[in-house]
Amino acid sequence: MDHEMTPRPDRLALREWHVDDAAAALSVYSHPEVVRWLIPDMDRVPGVAAMRLLLQQWIAESTRITANGGRWAVYRVADGRVVGGAVLLPLPPGDEDWEIGWQLHPGVWGQGHEEDCAFTLASLAFERGHSEVFAVVRPGNTSSAAVRRNGMHWVGETSKYFGIDLQVFRLRKADFDRTAPEGHQPPTYADI
Template identity: 65%
Template sequence: MTATTVLTTERLTLRPWRLEDAPAALEVYGHTEVTRWLSPEMDRVPDKAAMRLLLQQWAAESGRLSAPAGRWAVQRDSDGLVIGGAVLLPLPPGEEDLEIGWQLRPDTWGHGYATETTHALAAHAFSQDVHEVFAVVRPGNTRAAATVRNNGMHWVGETTKYYGIELQVFRLRRADLDSAAPASPRPQDRD
């Protein structure tokens, strides 16, 4: 088990999920506008009790993952509000590829938080000797495709390899990380 890494950017803190985050997490994962784009393994969360259970599962999962993989709450520094979640997770079926992803409250879309989050996660992964990360995007999710391109990711094709559904695959290598994107995160180990 590894210590959870906290990442900070100019406007955000990516930190471990806490059980008390359930109401804020439900504002993300309780919206069909968010969950319709997620993997088939993730349905819309119906209520706070189900969200608490899912947060417990994510905490247990994070404890078993090897760095830099994990799940983070995305907290806006200006008001302390948890506005979303972010992941670096091994992709099925072979878990040889590392997926980068984010999910944000719909009322925070369009402010660059997804781009900032993606850049922070990629910089963190690359600081841990990861050579490439992948984003898998459902066809039609133009917001996600634009975000990954804003971070220098390149479209590599479509596949059903990962979740058994047609997905667009984007790849980011260390050399491709857009230098115009937000500054690199400052990792801090949680006590």
């Protein structure tokens, strides 16, 4: 079922991925400005058939992950259009740290949706029992500023995750209530 992220009329929501989302997902994951920042490295998805296979893998992965995480489609409530993806996944090695991440189509960048995704994923993580979450960002990814605007704190740089140099941000549950965007009502998560 749908998971609303924000009370604005142009709001986005999360839902499970479906194989039928392949064409819409391709518009996001074939875009060079999106895939260049993905961790771990991911090539541009070359076509609908390849995107369908990738979605099948993501759906299967989400079913194997405990109730503590998953992968979701991000869609616009007004018209149902898929405009991105969101994750709450364990980070290697050891799967002890949990990452929040989102990838949005460049056509919706700069409209506050990045902050909504970060807030919603953190809310979800804390409701599911996590005490802290991390965002890992490639150096030079200036659009990652959304993690800072949501109260995430700079931890430093490391190659611990995925074997590449990454900037690491952390948000602890104890610090989270102060980070809520103006007018944001924390959603419930029973249906995702």
